[in-house]
Amino acid sequence: MRTLKNISSKSDQTAFDKKVLSVVQHLHPYTKHRIYIAESTGIIPKNMYSSTGIIDDCIIQLYESGYNIDADKQHIKLKLFKLVDEHLNALFKKEMFHKYSVSTDDFLKKELARLNEDFTVDADMDLILNTELTDISYQQNKDNKIYLYEDKETSFKKALDVSSLKAEESPKAVGRFYNWLPVNVSNIVDLYVFGNLEFEEIAKIKNISLKRVETIFEKVKVAFKNQLE
Incomplete structure (x- = not known):
């Protein structure tokens, strides 16, 4: 070589x-x-x-x-x-x-804790996805709107199976999504949507199994859709 x-x-x-x-x-x-x-x-x-x-x-x-x-x-x-x-x-x-x-700011404290803990992308991810992703009480006051370009908004909604989300509701929903999801998890979603990478490629970048990436994505989709209901 x-x-x-x-x-x-x-x-x-x-x-x-x-x-x-x-x-x-x-x-x-x-x-x-x-x-x-x-x-x-x-x-x-x-x-x-x-x-x-x-x-x-x-x-x-x-x-x-x-x-x-x-x-x-x-x-x-x-x-x-x-x-x-x-x-x-x-x-x-x-x-x-x-x-x-x-x-x-409790949000900053919690996010820093998440970034300092490897379990956000390793074998304990199930614990994070099954518990903390359903507990958004500390982010409820984070109603800042996040705007995406139309093509990326479409890709975002399609990836998360929320294509029916109305255009006028999207900025607030997207804002809540990123305030709710741990940084080390949201970047997996973004590697797919904005990096245009396949799950196999994301697994290599994050040094985790393909199955783990698929599981993370599916649980994020379910949890996010539940929060919109």
């Missing part, structure tokens, strides 16, 4: 660079959306972070760590999605830790 650290051919590096650039376009919708959601739910300050800056940092990290020059575009795409996902989680944790130290 050849890596970027031992490439001697300029053409090899140029070919690799082109593959990296070709997958960047797939990262922006997901990254922009996660930043928007974090801003809208009060996790990070508005207008402080950009998708371009975060993606650039992750590309630098990819190059600095060395990489298989023969990797195909799909492999590179999943690697960059993983780096972006990890970068965003670390950023959200840092911002919430700061706010937690100066705020009494």
Whole structure:
């Protein structure tokens, strides 16, 4: 396996660079959306972070760590999605830790606790999905509206089996969805809807089984629909 650290051919590096650039376009919708959601739910300050800056940092990290020059575009795409996902989680944790130290906001405390506990995506996910996802009492005052572009709103509603949700009701429902769902769970939904990734790809990015991703998605759909009734 050849890596970027031992490439001697300029053409090899140029070919690799082109593959990296070709997958960047797939990262922006997901990254922009996660930043928007974090801003809208009060996790990070508005207008402080950009998708371009975060993606650039992750590309630098990819190059600095060395990489298989023969990797195909799909492999590179999943690697960059993983780096972006990890970068965003670390950023959200840092911002919430700061706010937690100066705020009494229960939402921030609970979200920070979730980000610090691996059980949100491991073998104890069933506990989270079966208990906390049905307990939204602390988010009931979080009625901020979240607006999605029409095509993404359609994709969001289709993915969660709520296509019958009226257009005028969507912003409030979407806002409640993201205030209700733990960050480490909502990003699985967003990798599917806004990253246009398949469940198998999400499983690789999150280092969990395909069955686990399917279970998470199904339980989120059921719980969300129940909250809308």
